[in-house]
Amino acid sequence: MFETVISLLTFIMLCVTLAPLLSSNHWLSRVWEFPRVQIAVLTISLTIVSFFLASPIITALLVTINGLMSLYQIIWILPYTRLYPVQVKKAVTPYQQTIKIMTSNVLMTNHSADKLINLIKIHQPDLVVTLETDLWWEEALQSIHVDYPHRVNCALDNLYGMHLYSKFALQDVQVSFLVEADIPSIHCYLILKNAHKIKCHFLHPAPPSPTENTTSTPRDRELLIIAKTVRDKTEPTIVTGDLNDVAWSPTTRSFRKTSGLKDPRIGRGMFNTFHASYPILRWPLDHIFHSEHFQLATIQRMPSIDSDHFPLLSELVYINK
Structure with missing residues (x-):
């Protein structure tokens, strides 16, 4: 009976490990890119337990399968652990020009605006990007x-409203609907105090669910559009938002490769921002990417504001390459 249970669990883990390798973009396939940490923990546990099975043949088979799945995950x-070299250098103090950005998916039905406002007052970010904000949040x-x-306001009641609050002047502001008619993104230049211009893209594509x-195609298309937009540009660039994709997915890897942008989390940690209510089911959905014109001062996950996402606070140092 024990061997049967372990064999069944191994088969299930094998299915969810192989599912993202299918050519399908259906959510049933792509959703298994998200819980790679959880799958790794389960397959490592199954590898250990398999050593204690009675049958040598079944033991060898299950240890091999679970061991390979663990290694694959x-x-x-691995790049989103401290065991991996950092991709973005730590800036050396004293900092020159910095840009502090707080990104927060507020959860539209959550009305704890005071908690977000308190975080903003404490940390004083230069930019605040809010996602899922409707007219209630705009007023709050x-x-x-x-x-x-x-400020840029795009209040919507479909879970895809977006607002941008900036201490820096904004130029060439565009609210675009790149792929879907009801899913906005904000694009603009920040004008720094030294008159340098930073191109910014704020995104929140819909997830496959x-x-x-039902498929990841719209999300993947939006990320690809932005990646192709910035890849041939030499200007300082920042892309941030809730991308509804994990940092380690093939889509995000392709986005980084195509765009040439860097991820300051690589070599530093996962900074899991979702789901705030379930500690064992968390992964990094809120992202920040930037061009080589920046180094990192700090990046940290903020305390809960009663949303299903934690806010993400990042401070970049502009090095004016």
């Missing part, structure tokens, strides 16, 4: 307007 997630955040005179898009 670890290869994907009016108290921060005095510190953020430059049974309740939204």
